[in-house]
Amino acid sequence: MKDKKVKAKLIQIPILMLQILLAFLILVPVVWLLISSFKADTEIISYPPTFFPRELTLKNYEKCSQRIDIFQYTKNSIIFAFGTIIPSLFVNTLAGYAFARFEFKGKNVIFIIFLATMMIPFQVIMIPQFIQIHMMGMYDNYWGLIIPKIASAYWIFMIRSAFTALPKELEEAARIDGMNEFGIYARIMLPLIRPALITMVILSINGSWNDLLWPLIITSSSKMRTLANGLAMFVGVNTIEYGAAFAGASYSLIPMLVLYIFGQKYFIEGQITSGLKG
Numbered sequence: 001m002k003d004k005k006v007k008a009k010l011i012q013i014p015i016l017m018l019q020i021l022l023a024f025l026i027l028v029p030v031v032w033l034l035i036s037s038f039k040a041d042t043e044i045i046s047y048p049p050t051f052f053p054r055e056l057t058l059k060n061y062e063k064c065s066q067r068i069d070i071f072q073y074t075k076n077s078i079i080f081a082f083g084t085i086i087p088s089l090f091v092n093t094l095a096g097y098a099f100a101r102f103e104f105k106g107k108n109v110i111f112i113i114f115l116a117t118m119m120i121p122f123q124v125i126m127i128p129q130f131i132q133i134h135m136m137g138m139y140d141n142y143w144g145l146i147i148p149k150i151a152s153a154y155w156i157f158m159i160r161s162a163f164t165a166l167p168k169e170l171e172e173a174a175r176i177d178g179m180n181e182f183g184i185y186a187r188i189m190l191p192l193i194r195p196a197l198i199t200m201v202i203l204s205i206n207g208s209w210n211d212l213l214w215p216l217i218i219t220s221s222s223k224m225r226t227l228a229n230g231l232a233m234f235v236g237v238n239t240i241e242y243g244a245a246f247a248g249a250s251y252s253l254i255p256m257l258v259l260y261i262f263g264q265k266y267f268i269e270g271q272i273t274s275g276l277k278g
Contacts, residue, residue: 033253037061037246044242060243061251067244068230069222070251076142077227080215081208083146085201091151092200096159097185101171111160114153122213130217144218149208155200162196163189198263206256227252 032051036044037060039053064070098104099111129148138144166189174184190197215226231252234245 030253033246034250037243037250039243039246041241041243044246060247063241063244064234064247064251067241068233068248070227070230070248072223073225073227073230076215076224077209079142080145080211080226081205083142084149084208085204087146088150088152088155088204089197089200092155093159093190093197094185095151095156097163097189099156099160100163101168101189114156117153118157126213126217133218139218140220140224142224145215145224149214152204155204158200159193159196162193166192202259202263205259209252209256 035051035053038056038058039050040055040057040059043050043054099107133139133144133148138147170188170192171184174188179187209226210228211226212228212232215224215229216232219225219229227248231245231248234241234248
């Protein structure tokens with residue numbers, strides 16, 4: 001018995017070492033980014049490169065705030081990210097619940113059509129989508145940024161999988177007690193898929209926060225630009241402002257890092273469980 005335990009522990013050692021190596025490889029670029037935001041431009045591009053700065057400086061952050069209206073861009077990113085996720089939670093969970101728990105004519109065909117839209121690259125539909133938004137009078141405002149991003153076939157698929165894994169006896173018992181369908185959805189079923197919901201929140205906010213292309217297409221005035229658009233201004237045709245770009249990227253990274261740290265438990269659980277049943 002002891003020999004088996006020893007062998008099991010010995011097998012875990014190389015697995016643990018591999019995990020540490022992978023974590024190191026993932027974290028090094030992030031740490032390099034954060035540290036480089038405190039380096040002078042000459043040190044950033046110097047060869048051989050230095051990991052730790054010879055002299056700490058805050059000039060990159062000052063230059064970043066002078067070059068772009070970072071607080072306005074941050075405000076726009078927050079409105080875009082949270083303005084998208086709040087209605088998205090309602091719309092996509094309702095659709096996922098309907099596909100998982102109800103039987104209606106053409107359900108499988110409609111669901112397959114939804115899934116098929118996931119195979120269409122955004123670059124294919126961005127021009128028709130832009131024309132549609134412009135004709136509806138939502139160009140260069142928050143509505144144009146938010147509304148096209150609310151419904152998503154990916155989220156509907158994920159939420160449907162989470163609802164499908166729940167036993168039907170739960171809703172049957174609620175119906176016997178006289179609860180209506182919306183009450184079953186909101187008060188019984190939604191709390192049981194919390195990991196999937198938190199996974200959706202984290203990934204959706206992260207996607208909107210870092211989205212460069214859609215805000216660039218649907219906005220024209222500088223006051224409507226998001227933080228990702230502002231950071232792109234540090235990369236020109238002939239020059240790259242490395243220090244300011246690193247400072248802006250570090251500033252943009254921290255909120256998403258904090259969000260993931262607080263939600264990582266449910267995020268990992270949701271990633272594992274939401275795709276068990278299709």
